Amino acid sequence: MLLPLSSHNVIQYLQDECLCSSEDGLLDASELPESGKKNLNLLVIAGNSKLLVKQKRSVERDGIPHEFFNEWLFHQLLQQFPVLGNLSAIAPLIQHFDEENSILVRNYLSEYVELGKFYRHQDIFPTEIATAIGATLAGLHRATFQRREYRDFMSAAPEGEFRYNFYNPAQGVGSISPEIFGMVPTDALKFYVLYQRYESLESAIADLAYEWQPCCLTHNDLKLSNILIHSRWNKLDNCLVRLIDWEACSWGDPAFDLGTLLASYLGIWLKSLVVDSSIELEESLHLAMTPLEVIQPSLLALIRAYLNAFPMILDYRSDFLVRVIQFAGLTLINQIQETIKCHKCFDNADIYMLQVAKNLLTIPEQSVMSIFGISESEIVSPVAKLHQLPQPEKEQQLVRLYYEKTRLRGC
Known part of the structure; x- marks a missing residue:
């Protein structure tokens, strides 16, 4: 991780990325109580808009691989296929993804x-x-x-x-x-x-x-x-x-x-x-x-x-x-x-x-x-x-002479 964010430097970061400016009026940043061991969550108020800035506390991926990338990829899917436009209403709008610094910025749904x-x-x-x-x-x-x-x-x-x-x-x-x-x-x-x-x-x-x-x-x-x-x-x-x-x-x-x-x-x-x-x-x-x-x-x-x-x-x-x-x-x-x-x-x-x-x-x-x-x-x-769905046919009660699949205990 090249740039660890905090409430002290996040506004400067957003300004450098052209996501907010001093012309927006009041600029304020605070860490949300929802921050945990995995993610740092910062709320940034820029005038009348609010942004949620998330950053991985560690670049090590010990859980689901490519976590922030997956969220960004979902956003890109909605942009790439307009026919999925209705789905955009169920998820917040992603404003920015910085893979190098493991940072994701989205609208804050106040x-x-x-x-x-x-x-x-x-x-x-x-x-x-x-x-x-x-x-x-x-x-x-x-x-x-x-x-x-x-x-x-x-x-x-x-x-x-x-x-x-x-x-x-x-x-x-x-x-x-x-x-x-x-x-x-x-x-x-x-x-x-x-x-x-x-x-x-x-x-x-x-x-x-x-x-x-x-x-x-x-x-x-x-x-x-x-x-x-x-x-x-x-x-x-x-x-x-x-x-x-x-x-x-x-x-x-x-x-x-x-x-x-x-x-x-x-x-x-x-x-x-x-x-x-x-x-x-x-x-x-x-x-x-x-x-x-x-x-x-x-x-x-x-x-x-x-x-x-x-x-x-x-x-x-x-x-x-x-x-x-x-x-x-x-x-x-x-x-x-x-x-x-x-x-x-x-x-x-x-x-x-x-x-x-x-x-x-x-x-x-x-x-x-x-x-x-x-x-x-x-x-x-x-x-x-x-919806006139077909009903599953009842299976004949015959004794099986084989196993459908092989399974090892605990696998």
């Missing part, structure tokens, strides 16, 4: 608020918001579905580098080496013991990885903090939702986006559990401060809006809803691993989350009823009838 903060502060879950999110996400997937020209465009890599294939997010816990004993506390080692004990869990994740089918543009980090809603959402008919932080976007599996979002909603419920060693899991789930029943209407509105706007996904993958549920379980496991990595802990709440994740992954058909309150057929059938 009239929008993070959805996660909205839910925490208001403690309400309007179905109108969930419906808007479902339709917005479906619009992204539908507009790019199986379009080779978009896929080829998104396969580009930064100059001098190569992108051999698209990232498959269906990854379980990696191989455990002796070094882990010096990296995580003793209590956190229980997670790895429990994970390895559930062979069906590893098998389900291996199936997800094997059947991963990238077919459209996906956001790949669709948590509630990366969704913005307009502060006057209840007074507007459109532009309710914006999706931010496209650093992980690529050609991917739409079920992963929806599963990630579902897991973020479930996190509200799971993080409100009353946890005690004397309370069984089932009782704790029902004693949650934010019961699942409170969130269920939004979950159902989300999935119905998505399927109504993108019904052909059921023709492409008749098991789409099941895969969404499984990806939600996988996302919860990834959240547990992130907690262990950042906070060095694994408590009873995480054990409960692991149990829920296991159920989502290994018994997804039954989990549909638990999560949405109705069966898979009750969700899918109205969509199939309305």
